[in-house]
Amino acid sequence: MTAEVTLEVVSPGAYASVQDAGRRGYRRYGVPVAGVLDARGMRLANALAGNEPGTPVIEALDGGLHLAARGGPVRVAVAGPAELEHAVAGERRVLDAWRSLTLADGDSLRVRRLLHGRLVVVAVEGLAVPPVLGSASTYPRAALGGLDGRALAPGARLPVPAATARRELTLPKPLRADTRPIRVVPGPQADHFAPETRAAFAEAGYQVTAEADRMGVRLQGPVLAHQGAPEIVSDAIVPGAIQVPGNGQPIVLLADAQTAGGYPKIGTVIGADLARVAGARPGETLRFAWVTAEQGEQLARAAEAQTQALLATLHPLLPGGVDEAALYGGNLVSGVVHALSTEYRPA
Template sequence: MSPALDILRPGPRTSLQDLGRVGLRAMGIPVAGAMDRIGLRLANALVGNPPGEGCLELTLSGPLVQVEADSVRIAVAGPARLTLTQADGARRMLAPDRSWRLVRGDRLEIGPINGSLVAYLAVEGGFAIAPVLGSLSTHLGAGLGPLGGRALETGMLPLRRNDAGPGPERILTRPLPYGDGPIRLVPGPQADAFTEDSLATLLSSPYTVGARSDRMGMRLEGPTLHHRAGADIASDGIVAGSIQVPGDGGPILLLADHQTTGGYAKIATAISADLPRLGRAVPGDRLVFRAVTIAEAEAARRAQEQAVQDCLDSLASIEESGRIDLAALYRAELISGVVTGDEEPVAPPEAETI
């Protein structure tokens, strides 16, 4: 039998995603892709995949899968609850944000994702699924992408590898740079279509992520915004982060599955550095906003990209015993020894078993 993960329970709206279907918006084809691109990149780095390899995007809770391969290296990036049931019936909890080697017959149950909308499951070598228009991204609303453009269902999900590669497991050793504080906005491109106090209202009032939010857009519940002369404009291009305001005055912050053009005025645009954090937001989360310039937005994205790369470059190895490889941490300059009066470095005590 070909190597696969047997999907025993798919989880709510689990889908295949990568970094998006780029270069086709001029033909009306949305980008789609991961809601949290930082999380997808981490999952892939933990198992040694290229950054944009397709992963399973898990929403609120994940699937129950059984390994139908001699062995497989997996990683779940995000605060999910992981329970491993081995072929002999033994059960134990696994930590997210690190890789694990599973063997044939092992069952992995991914439970609730705490504090985030999404998490990502990567497998070493990736899934043996043909891309659609150059991408493994799934646009659920349009039915576009792998697996017929639908969410994951029960059955076999084929793998490219039948065996996990040699080498140690890997673990995240520093926080990912999602940022905190207000979501940063660049006003426009149609800020002048709104009354003078509307932008000030958006920037001074808290909004709540609404229950009707989805991969296409986040409904922001809070003070109503007002147009000068109606909500409609000649349809123009849309990017992720655009805040459209339809006639009812309720802002919608557009996310990964956003349409390519739209005919409602856009009061502001969330900067790209804050999109991964927005992609993780769950209904009921409270958001506040502040305005920045285009130059500040570009600087924030460059700084975040450098910080993400630093995190991925600093992943530590874990020895077969389950202990962190301290030598690897020293080489990465993530921890240091204790300096005595003779200036001789003294290594800290051995790390706790993970």
């Protein structure tokens, strides 16, 4: 009998869960979209692993995720600003992220640390998780999706097919931290705040507090005073909405946010920037900038074009992890030294 191949979660780190593009069409029943916080990271990781773009992935917050292959080879791919540790028969080597890697039976991979931010996405070749309401995304508050509707726990095992025989892939130029202001479209209740308050929101920095998870990010900074009552009749919430409760401190809502709420929303973070908010670490300062809805649409198209360009740059790694494109793209002839002379002779 052939042993079942699985990927074991030795440790989930701070928090890890199975996510995909999200659960659409059920918000009117009170079911949040959920889904991965970094959609671009999911697409890049899946492409590196050889998966279709919407294949479920493992999303981890704050590092520490530790995975191991059991019963056979498993291909994984990591997208995010991470430093990795690959363990083979007791020997460990440090690797950069933005690449795929085949773990032989017994090998393990650990996210040692994040170089910036707090989000990392791990794709697993062939990962298939039964959908619930059309999605594999984990929403623990209602026990939907993922593995038994819960975040990943130590010892959890994901059944996967054995890795296919192919060369590993890499992204040649890892993404750098984006330090530009977070772009925000006004409203839908921008009129609950005076013009000078809206201006101050974009002029001041807001610090990410420790109250930051997949549901939302509480910020701390200058008070955003309401014009009139600090509550409204509950209306729809979408990921990116910036609620301002009575204390005047904004909350940016994310994938697991409730579907309706009764606090005025001063603005909505554009989709192209939402992953940056979700990935901000507690103590980090965020700055905001107002844009129109039309500008938000243009920025969304530009972000999609950039994602497509990044996907087009993926290329194979040579055995041993050598970047083939960098090797052949370099000038390997210049600076050659003649075999019969110690004199330097430019080529």
